[in-house]
Amino acid sequence: MSAPAPEVALPAVAARTRAQRASGPGERVIELGLAACSAVSIVVTVGIVLVLVFEAAEFFRAVPLTKFFGDTEWTPLFKDNQHFGIWPLVMGTLVTSAIAMAVALPFGLLAAIYLSEYAAPRTRRMLKPALELLAGVPTIVYGYFALTVLTPFLQQFIPGLAGGNMLSPGIVMGILIIPMVSSLAEDAIYAVPDSLREGALGLGAGKLPTILRVVVPSAWSGIAAAMTLAVSRAIGETMIVAIAAGNQAKFTTDPREPAETMTAYIVNISKGDIPNGTLEYRTIFAVGLVLFAMTLTMNLITYRLSRRLRAQSRA
Amino acid sequence: MTLPSPPPTTEPAMKIRVSGLKAWFGTHEVLKGIDLPIPAREVTAIIGPSGCGKSTFIRCLNRMHELVTGARSEGQVLLDDTDVYAPEVDPVLLRRRVGMVFQKPNPFPSMSIRENVLAGLRLTKRMGGRKPAEVCEKALRQAALWDEVKDKLDKPGTSLSGGQQQRLCIARTLAVDPEVVLMDEPCSALDPIATARIEDLLHDLRRDYTIIIVTHNLQQATRVSNRTGFFLQGELVEFDLTDKIFTSPQDRRTEDYITGKFG
Amino acid sequence: MKPGPPPIDISGRREGVWFERGFVWVCRVAIVLPLVTLVWLLGGVIARGLGRIDLGFLLDAPSQLDATTGGIWPALMGSLWLIVITAAVSLPVGVGAALYLEEYGKRTRLGTVVEIAIANLAGVPSIIYGMLGLGLFVRWMALGETVIAGALTLALLVLPVVIMSSREALRTVKDSLREAALGLGATRWQTTRHVVLPMAIPGILTGAILAISRAIGETAPLVVVGAVAFILYAPDGLDAEYTALPMQIFQWTSNPRREFLTNAAAGIVVLMFTLFLLNSIAILLRNRFQKRMY
Ligand SMILES: Nc1ncnc2c1ncn2[C@@H]1O[C@H](COP(=O)(O)OP(=O)(O)O)[C@@H](O)[C@H]1O
Ligand SMILES: [Mg+2]
Numbered sequence: 100m101s102a103p104a105p106e107v108a109l110p111a112v113a114a115r116t117r118a119q120r121a122s123g124p125g126e127r128v129i130e131l132g133l134a135a136c137s138a139v140s141i142v143v144t145v146g147i148v149l150v151l152v153f154e155a156a157e158f159f160r161a162v163p164l165t166k167f168f169g170d171t172e173w174t175p176l177f178k179d180n181q182h183f184g185i186w187p188l189v190m191g192t193l194v195t196s197a198i199a200m201a202v203a204l205p206f207g208l209l210a211a212i213y214l215s216e217y218a219a220p221r222t223r224r225m226l227k228p229a230l231e232l233l234a235g236v237p238t239i240v241y242g243y244f245a246l247t248v249l250t251p252f253l254q255q256f257i258p259g260l261a262g263g264n265m266l267s268p269g270i271v272m273g274i275l276i277i278p279m280v281s282s283l284a285e286d287a288i289y290a291v292p293d294s295l296r297e298g299a300l301g302l303g304a305g306k307l308p309t310i311l312r313v314v315v316p317s318a319w320s321g322i323a324a325a326m327t328l329a330v331s332r333a334i335g336e337t338m339i340v341a342i343a344a345g346n347q348a349k350f351t352t353d354p355r356e357p358a359e360t361m362t363a364y365i366v367n368i369s370k371g372d373i374p375n376g377t378l379e380y381r382t383i384f385a386v387g388l389v390l391f392a393m394t395l396t397m398n399l400i401t402y403r404l405s406r407r408l409r410a411q412s413r414a
Numbered sequence: 415m416t417l418p419s420p421p422p423t424t425e426p427a428m429k430i431r432v433s434g435l436k437a438w439f440g441t442h443e444v445l446k447g448i449d450l451p452i453p454a455r456e457v458t459a460i461i462g463p464s465g466c467g468k469s470t471f472i473r474c475l476n477r478m479h480e481l482v483t484g485a486r487s488e489g490q491v492l493l494d495d496t497d498v499y500a501p502e503v504d505p506v507l508l509r510r511r512v513g514m515v516f517q518k519p520n521p522f523p524s525m526s527i528r529e530n531v532l533a534g535l536r537l538t539k540r541m542g543g544r545k546p547a548e549v550c551e552k553a554l555r556q557a558a559l560w561d562e563v564k565d566k567l568d569k570p571g572t573s574l575s576g577g578q579q580q581r582l583c584i585a586r587t588l589a590v591d592p593e594v595v596l597m598d599e600p601c602s603a604l605d606p607i608a609t610a611r612i613e614d615l616l617h618d619l620r621r622d623y624t625i626i627i628v629t630h631n632l633q634q635a636t637r638v639s640n641r642t643g644f645f646l647q648g649e650l651v652e653f654d655l656t657d658k659i660f661t662s663p664q665d666r667r668t669e670d671y672i673t674g675k676f677g
Numbered sequence: 678m679k680p681g682p683p684p685i686d687i688s689g690r691r692e693g694v695w696f697e698r699g700f701v702w703v704c705r706v707a708i709v710l711p712l713v714t715l716v717w718l719l720g721g722v723i724a725r726g727l728g729r730i731d732l733g734f735l736l737d738a739p740s741q742l743d744a745t746t747g748g749i750w751p752a753l754m755g756s757l758w759l760i761v762i763t764a765a766v767s768l769p770v771g772v773g774a775a776l777y778l779e780e781y782g783k784r785t786r787l788g789t790v791v792e793i794a795i796a797n798l799a800g801v802p803s804i805i806y807g808m809l810g811l812g813l814f815v816r817w818m819a820l821g822e823t824v825i826a827g828a829l830t831l832a833l834l835v836l837p838v839v840i841m842s843s844r845e846a847l848r849t850v851k852d853s854l855r856e857a858a859l860g861l862g863a864t865r866w867q868t869t870r871h872v873v874l875p876m877a878i879p880g881i882l883t884g885a886i887l888a889i890s891r892a893i894g895e896t897a898p899l900v901v902v903g904a905v906a907f908i909l910y911a912p913d914g915l916d917a918e919y920t921a922l923p924m925q926i927f928q929w930t931s932n933p934r935r936e937f938l939t940n941a942a943a944g945i946v947v948l949m950f951t952l953f954l955l956n957s958i959a960i961l962l963r964n965r966f967q968k969r970m971y
Contacts, residue, residue: 129866130781136773137782140794140840143833147805150812206707213704220483229712235952236715237894239923240945243930244718247938274711294520298583301478302534302590303510307697312537316524328800335802337897338923342930362804362897369807369901375816383901387808391801398800493687502688510685539692593684 151391154384161378167385173348173359175382176373183382185389187348191358192390195269195340196333198354202273203329207280208322214281215288216310227282234278242342245271250343259355263345266354271343272336276329283328287321287408288314324404331397335390337362361390429454429594429624430475435489437470437479444470446648447489457616457625459635459656462645463676468628469517471645472596475626476512477505493594510538513592517599519579521571521586527563530571530582534590549589557585558615577608584615588623595619597627601634613638632672636660644668719949726942734943738909739925744936749944752925754911755824755904756893759921762828763835763892768885770832771839775881778840779847780855780869799837806834807901815902822903825915830902831895835888842884846877879962886959890952896923922948 159167162183170184210230214223250267254260260267291314299309315322337360345357346367359367365383373380430452437445444467452458460468473479474487477498491498498508521530531550535541541549550567554560559581563574571582580600587595601609616638619625629635635642636656643653644665652659652668663669670676733748740747774791782788810830820826850873858868904920906928912919920928922944929941 126864126866130777133773133777133781134787136770137777137791137840138787139770139836140774140791140798143809143836144794144797146813147801147809150809151805154812206711209704209707213701213708217701217704226708230708233711233715235890235956236718237896237923237948237952239894239896239926239930240718240722240949243926243938243941243945244721246930248718248721274714277711292520294516294518295522297478297481297514297516298520298522298586299533299537300481300506301476301509301514301516302537302586303506303508303513304534304537305506305691305693305697307693307700308537313522313524313533317522319524331800332802335804337802337804338927341897342927362802365804365808366897366900369811369903370906384808384812387805391805394800394802394805395797398797401800402796494684496687498687500688504687504689504691507685507687507689507691511687 147391151384151388154381155388158378158381158385161381162385171350173364175379185361185386187350188359188361188364188386189389190350190352191265191340191344191348191360192334192362192393194352194354194358195265195272195344195360196330198266198269199272199276199333199336200326200330202270203276203280203333204326206273207277207325207329208284210277210281211284211288212310212315215285216306216314230278230281232278233274234276236275238275238336238338239342241271241275242268242339245339245343257355261345261355261357263343263347263357264355265340265344265358268339268343269354272333272339275336275339276332279332280325280329283325284318284322287318287325290321290408291317320404321408324401324408327397327401327404331394331401334397335362335394337366341366361386365390426453426456428452429494431490431492432475433490433492435471435474435487435491437467437474437487438485439470439482440484444648445474445487448650450643450650450653452624452626453641454624455620455622456640457620457627457638459639459642460626460628460645461630461632461635461642461671463671464630466645467648468645469598472514472598472626472628475594475596476509476514478509478514480505510590511592512594512596513587513590515580515584515587515595515597515600518603519576519583521574521579521582523570523572525571526568527571527574527582528567531585531589534586538590540590553585553589554582556588556615556619557581558611558618559585575608577604577611580604580608580612581615584612588619592623594624594626597625599628599630602630609634632660644671646671722942722945722949725939726944726946729939729943730946735947739907739940741907744934744940747940749922749925749947751908751911752920752922752944753947755908755919755924756921758824758912758919759828759831759899760889760892762825762915763831764885764889766829766832767835767839767888771836771885771888772843772881774836774840775843775847776869776874779844780865780873795837795840799841802897803834803895804897804901806830807898809833810898810902821916822905822918823916824912824919827899827902827904827919827921830898831892834895834898835892838888838891839885842887843877843881846880846884847873849880850876879965883959883963886955886962890955890959893951893955894923894948896921896927899924900927922951 166183167185170182171186172182172184173187174180174182214227218226245268249271250260250262250264253267295313295317296309299313340360341363344360344363346359346363347357348359348364349356351358364386368380368383428451432448432450432452435445435448436443448471460471462468470479475491479485479487493508493511496503522533525533528546528550531553532546535544535549551560554563559578562578571579574582601612604612613634616625616627627638639656641654642656642659644651644659646667652663652665659668660672663672733746735748735753736750737746737748738751739749778788778791782791807830810826810833814820814826814829815822854872855868858872863871899921904924905918906920906924908918908920926941926944926948929937929944
């Protein structure tokens, strides 16, 4: 387990570097180049905000915020009777995301507990990558599945389930998110020091009470971070809902009904023939801005929580 | 400041009898056949150089050793007259009679001081008709912590100082009413003042409990224990009344160790 | 003497044993059920689509009229153009950024801000990247709805992935090696170029392949930056119109005529097979890499 490489590699490096000692200004240029590469991330972040705010500002010049947030009808494409109330889209997003979380949270947490506390090392080595596969399937494929397989399947049991509905894509989104929840929650559970498990077992507590009442609560901030990240992912998920949720901007909480999420709306406008620069077209930036604000909020909470987790595990 | 030892003529009742105890981590044999009777309601100290198997030994007594992957053990440990390694014995139930205090204080960070004390009973669903406030106060008084925390029972357990945390862990252990309390170097992470408090505590506790304490501090062994066992490389070299071990050890190696020739 | 209840019978029955057994079974189900769904999904797609795949399906242009003829050639070529350009842009920039953050920019002002930006970007929905691409590349830079605009958008999308996996790879190189090289009088860049990078390359490549897999499956940002849903020709330059495999699948899936779903399934089989190949390569690479580690 020693490190044989330095002895092999370094003499060659030494010879080369001695020959190239006089590379002062070159060094500086390279460092600047690399710094520029890393600055791209900042440019992208700023770019996103600028593009969204800029175009959305144009939109809000024509449609006041009171109409945007004070109306529950969304009919921007109607010739007459145009309404720009964002709530139907927000509701579609929230309902599908809630369904996704209702699937991903219990499944992901149970999987995490099983993998970290019960599974034999061999089982764990097999199951973990298998679960990760779920996250590697493109969302377009999940969308196809939700529309053509899951919805007809569910219609056998759930009367009144529309062909495009919120339930089926919500469930499929949940499945997609399970590995994210389980792997982050597992990391958090894994980070709980063994001394706490031993403390509880030493009191004569069984394994399950130890896990549920000592280990999991101690991993709380990490598990909460997994949840907020999953919510953010669900809110931003696009193709599954664009394909399977029915694309009707209805203000409803009934998961059997069709709906349109914010993301699906953006897709539907983008693929259509609405000319650039029209008010209808600018709606997607207003919607995009709301979407961005929602995911950013979740991401900031996640960031806070995981910083707390790191501080804890250092203590 | 040695203790008045129990009268040497009457052999006390034995709480635990260990015979032929061997333990392994993987293929590494850490205990090589230990025979040791542990008297009831006394403090038994285990001393020896680091790595000699002291922790492993006491972790075999409440079957915590087997929780480490790859760890196993062999031999007999009788608690009263039941072999704790008998197949029908549930180690979880065993640990309710043989409690443990660890080297590093490990209060549960998600729980308040009160909840920490009650954790054992709640986790094992044994609160029954007991009044939480009474259980809590009794255990904290036993652990000589009551006066310091009675006004902040709802603060997190981890908000206490190291010495207080360790006494909280002792209170937590006492609250489940064990018969035997195992302590693995309970003062090694504490300052001298906190150490003194815990040593005082041991004097009171041995009226009610059988206590086995691992310590690398020889003075501590002389101060708190009735009997002392000296471990070396997985073997029990000598076991006797503490006075005898420290004044007239029978084995050369014991003498070398307590006079500071090694370890 | 301590009065008290009689000692617990340690050979007795304990509360909650059956509950725990039940719980563990529930956990097992919670892991297996999603995997069963995955098998159901893949099985269904293969059953429906595999029979549709032949040479014509791979090499022909799609047909809007007849679901039983036509294929995915323009989409395949579009995807190929996209990922080659995406890789060519995101890899150098991403690895450069990772090098800066790991080898130069620790604890600098820029480094800290970049860290935050990356953490944030990793959580931005892909469709928002599409809107950035639309505003930045399609409109402002006036690239139009072209291959290059789509590829640049995807490059920005996978950039955080490339940066994070490259940093991971750079972190596996031991500091003692850097110090040894610096101690021999090598400059920072010489150390990075000749000692650190060669050792991190397999890890970086593995991450790059995973980033590419992500780009291949992306649909939403391409819709926004104007990949066309139906096109008969493969792109012939950076400024060509284009479609991509997931776009083609999307178009077939949302086609009101149900018989096109068979084509969608066949397209999915091709897409999944491609991803399977890429991931196998990544795993092989990682395994070889791990064997060379000591
Ligand atoms: N978890 C473990 N895995 C493998 N070996 C261990 C483990 N814990 C302790 N050991 C080894 O067992 C021996 C005895 O350890 P321990 O009982 O902790 O000694 P002590 O408490 O007397 O210092 C030591 O050689 C130690 O290296
Ligand atoms: Mg020890």
